[in-house]
Amino acid sequence: MPKTVMLSNTLIQETTSASSIGVFEISHRYGDRLALNQLSFEVHPSEIFGLLGPNGGGKTTLFRLLSTLLPLQSGTANIAGLDLATESQRIRNLIGVTFQSPSLDGKLTVQENLKHQAHLYGISGALMRERIENALKHLGLTDRKHGLADSLSGGLKRRVEIAKGLLHAPQVLLLDEPSTGLDPGARHDLWKYLKQLQREDGVTILITTHLMEEAEQCDRLGILHQGELVALGTPDKLRASVGGDCLTIHSEYLDELQTKITEKFSVVPQIVNHSLRLEHPRGHEFLKELIDAFPQLVTSVSLGKPTLEDVFIHETGHQFWQAKETV
Numbered sequence: 001m002p003k004t005v006m007l008s009n010t011l012i013q014e015t016t017s018a019s020s021i022g023v024f025e026i027s028h029r030y031g032d033r034l035a036l037n038q039l040s041f042e043v044h045p046s047e048i049f050g051l052l053g054p055n056g057g058g059k060t061t062l063f064r065l066l067s068t069l070l071p072l073q074s075g076t077a078n079i080a081g082l083d084l085a086t087e088s089q090r091i092r093n094l095i096g097v098t099f100q101s102p103s104l105d106g107k108l109t110v111q112e113n114l115k116h117q118a119h120l121y122g123i124s125g126a127l128m129r130e131r132i133e134n135a136l137k138h139l140g141l142t143d144r145k146h147g148l149a150d151s152l153s154g155g156l157k158r159r160v161e162i163a164k165g166l167l168h169a170p171q172v173l174l175l176d177e178p179s180t181g182l183d184p185g186a187r188h189d190l191w192k193y194l195k196q197l198q199r200e201d202g203v204t205i206l207i208t209t210h211l212m213e214e215a216e217q218c219d220r221l222g223i224l225h226q227g228e229l230v231a232l233g234t235p236d237k238l239r240a241s242v243g244g245d246c247l248t249i250h251s252e253y254l255d256e257l258q259t260k261i262t263e264k265f266s267v268v269p270q271i272v273n274h275s276l277r278l279e280h281p282r283g284h285e286f287l288k289e290l291i292d293a294f295p296q297l298v299t300s301v302s303l304g305k306p307t308l309e310d311v312f313i314h315e316t317g318h319q320f321w322q323a324k325e326t327v
């Protein structure tokens with residue numbers, strides 16, 4: 001967290017030099033709708049930090065703020081020690097951003113799109129050619145470089161968007177749902193490349209996703225729900241925060257079974273997506289007790305170690321895919 005100091009009656013927040021991205025108590029409204037609520041987190045240098053959240057959680061709004069497309073309404077933020085509110089031009093030079101919305105010129109070839117992007121950043125000549133070839137190679141686009149962007153599939157277009165964000169060798173990459181539309185092979189290659197950028201070039205990567213398997217690959221994760229950060233930590237630490245094993249109980253008599261389990265075992269199962277869900281330190285033993293106690297009410301029970309989806313349910317009471325846009 002930033003240190004707050006008093007200077008001439010003005011509160012100044014000092015940034016923590018150890019962080020590459022610092023977000024401190026950011027809130028953002030669209031009219032009456034509160035899209036981000038007092039959000040704070042820090043991303044360390046050369047870290048891959050994931051923001052996991054369902055649609056409407058506020059991920060895109062945060063990206064638009066960090067990439068200087070939206071002005072900050074309240075709170076403070078910095079990237080590589082530069083203040084977002086006052087040094088947006090310098091920040092733009094050192095970040096690479098890929099948004100969900102398409103930005104390619106469909107009437108230009110892949111290579112022309114990349115050249116255009118390079119020129120915007122003042123890159124030309126041999127350096128430009130080298131950067132473009134490198135990005136094409138790592139994103140599996142070399143044999144499509146002369147094809148019109150309009151002729152590409154959604155997944156290939158996505159890869160060109162990502163290539164565009166990498167051409168000026170940014171220190172910090174902001175990737176908003178980069179895997180959307182990519183098949184599993186392309187997703188695997190993208191992650192291999194992101195980890196290479198992290199390892200060899202020390203790039204810091206902030207990525208948003210709603211895919212659990214992608215979230216698993218991040219060094220640390222923030223779980224964003226209705227504009228608030230409900231959990232923060234490594235995937236392992238987050239999973240460990242869920243108490244023991246997770247049981248999902250199917251029944252035709254959910255309300256009755258919920259009451260009876262609560263009375264008999266003094267634990268309150270949550271009703272999530274037409275089933276009962278509870279956490280127990282020794283799930284396999286409890287499962288047997290449960291079936292012995294209510295053989296007529298229990299249709300089936302599944303038992304598993306906590307997943308990131310369980311972390312989300314644990315923190316919000318909602319199933320990830322059913323979390324509503326209610327902010």
Ligand SMILES: Nc1ncnc2c1ncn2[C@@H]1O[C@H](COP(=O)(O)OP(=O)(O)OP(=O)(O)O)[C@@H](O)[C@H]1O
Nearest residue numbers: 030033035054055056057058059060061062325327
């Ligand atoms: N321009 C806008 N005007 C009004 N409300 C908006 C606007 N943009 C976003 N919102 C609302 O703000 C909230 C957060 O939206 P945001 O797009 O940041 O979420 P998200 O997590 O990126 O979702 P998605 O993955 O669907 O893009 C949502 O409730 C959304 O409806």
